[in-house]
Amino acid sequence: MEDIAAAGQDADDGAWLNLSPGNPSHIPEVVAAWQEMAREAVEERFVEASTSYGPSRGTTGLVDAVVDYFNLTYGWSIGPENVVVGPGSQMLSFVATTLFTGPSPDGPARPLVLPRLPDYTGYQGLGLDPGGIVGIEPLIVEEGRHAFRYAVNLDALARQRDIGLMLLSNPANPTGSSVETAELKFLISVAEQHDAPLVIDHAYGEPFPGVVQTRVAPVLHPHVINLFTLSKAGLPGERIAFAIGPAELIDPMVSFIANSALHTPQLFQTVAEGMLATRRIDVLTTQHIKPYYRAKRTMAETLLAEALPDELNWRLHSSDGGMFCWLSFDHDWFDDLEVYELLKRKKMFVVPGRHFFVQPLDTPFLRTHGRSCIRLSLSPDEWDIAEGINRLGETLLELRDARSGR
CATH class of the missing domain: 3.40.640.10 (Type I PLP-dependent aspartate aminotransferase-like (Major domain))
Incomplete structure (x- = not known):
């Protein structure tokens, strides 16, 4: 979070791709519905709600x-x-x-x-x-x-x-x-x-x-x-x-x-x-939120299959939708923190996978698998997701070649 904040403060640093946030997307219909309900609350119930315990x-x-x-x-x-x-x-x-x-x-x-x-x-x-x-x-x-x-x-x-x-x-x-x-x-x-x-x-x-x-x-x-x-x-x-x-x-x-x-x-x-x-929440859920993230997930699956080299041992966690893609890479040369730092050089953020496991990573499983995953967010717009996945594919090949001396 500190890295993201620092990048955002540097106006001369150009645009960053942030595929790390847990913040939901700003779906226009959803935002508009909350705004409407909030205006009504301020106008009709402000005194009742905000001026008394x-x-x-x-x-x-x-x-x-x-x-x-x-x-x-x-x-x-x-x-x-x-x-x-x-x-x-x-x-x-x-x-x-x-x-x-x-x-x-x-x-x-x-x-x-x-x-x-x-x-x-x-x-x-x-x-x-x-x-x-x-x-x-x-x-x-x-x-x-x-x-x-x-x-x-x-x-x-x-x-x-x-x-x-x-x-x-x-x-x-x-x-x-x-x-x-x-x-x-x-x-x-x-x-x-x-x-x-x-x-x-x-x-x-x-x-x-x-x-x-x-x-x-x-x-x-x-x-x-x-x-x-x-x-x-x-x-x-x-x-x-x-x-x-x-x-x-x-x-x-x-x-x-x-x-x-x-x-x-x-x-x-x-x-x-x-x-x-x-029950307006049901309308937002069924007509806007669910279809939005289902489409984002389908798009990301297609892009990952196209951009990540087939010869690499990568796997995407199965999901019926969701706001994230969870990827695992079964290679000795892969390290989630190193990939994070390499992607930062390409002006892109992801979340290293080890932070989703209980520290310290001191068991055989956690020492290997706990360092072999990353999380990508599906909240950014389609262009950011597509470009971010392309940069991830390039970075994986660079890291593999550097570790193997190619």
């Missing part, structure tokens, strides 16, 4: 809208006691981690367990205790010459002795993968065995923004906390998210919000309320 659980209007939306969509029977609104799903992840992991009065510290690496880099800063985060290394399933996917290593997860909380993004950042039904059932059984919450972050999935087609709908369970956010649905700067789960897990999260921030900013809670209550 409110409930720590979230505004009554938004909490009720969440309850009605999810009960209607999934046939649930939740109430306000099952909901808490927070300033972003990452903050809600931190709240849950702080509450449910750490020192135990009757035994060893209960760690945060990431059951499916690689996963969102922000999770690795959630634990307050040194060494309090455990990542379960995945299984790799090859799918043809240039494709692969990860699977949850169920046996390794079953051997984990202590668990305070399990957390995963689904669909995953960076890969776009979605847990299978059998994997989800096993994760829930492990949560039950350890009497630990399973937190599932649906930032990219159903019911919104749906940038990846998920295989399993969100589930209600006494050990599951579901996180939902409006960030990838076009509103990342306003930090509006909410958790849904059993009241005995949600209530401590409400208390945490009360003691740390009092409540989430309220003006855009009223905007979110309108989006859910009118």
Whole structure:
């Protein structure tokens, strides 16, 4: 992030290609819809929302809208006691981690367990205790010459002795993968065995923004906390998210919000309320967001096949959409940080893959595969993606030739 900021400050440095951001694309129809709803909120509800303190659980209007939306969509029977609104799903992840992991009065510290690496880099800063985060290394399933996917290593997860909380993004950042039904059932059984919450972050999935087609709908369970956010649905700067789960897990999260921030900013809670209550969010998701990223993914797959040398052992993680392409390169000469630096010389940014694995990279798998991946964003415009993929192909050949003495 510091590199990107420094590049942006140098006006004489020319245009950079930034294929690293997690920021969603500015889809015109989506931006226009949020602007319209925001104007209405400012004009009609500013005094109500912005000049008074409110409930720590979230505004009554938004909490009720969440309850009605999810009960209607999934046939649930939740109430306000099952909901808490927070300033972003990452903050809600931190709240849950702080509450449910750490020192135990009757035994060893209960760690945060990431059951499916690689996963969102922000999770690795959630634990307050040194060494309090455990990542379960995945299984790799090859799918043809240039494709692969990860699977949850169920046996390794079953051997984990202590668990305070399990957390995963689904669909995953960076890969776009979605847990299978059998994997989800096993994760829930492990949560039950350890009497630990399973937190599932649906930032990219159903019911919104749906940038990846998920295989399993969100589930209600006494050990599951579901996180939902409006960030990838076009509103990342306003930090509006909410958790849904059993009241005995949600209530401590409400208390945490009360003691740390009092409540989430309220003006855009009223905007979110309108989006859910009118189900306008469904129109944005189905008619604009899903088709946009599906087309971007299809385009990127074609460009990668054309621009990356076929003789190289590269693989793209399989995904039914998504905001990213996750690439693995099976060569001794490949190093994600070195590729990052070489691409910077070509005025291009990607994200080195090692940051999506739990540090330190001190196991055989992490020392090799953990350094062999990069993430490309599909948020930039089509020209930037095409040119960036071309520069990546050139850089790979340059690095291979330099290492082999060609």
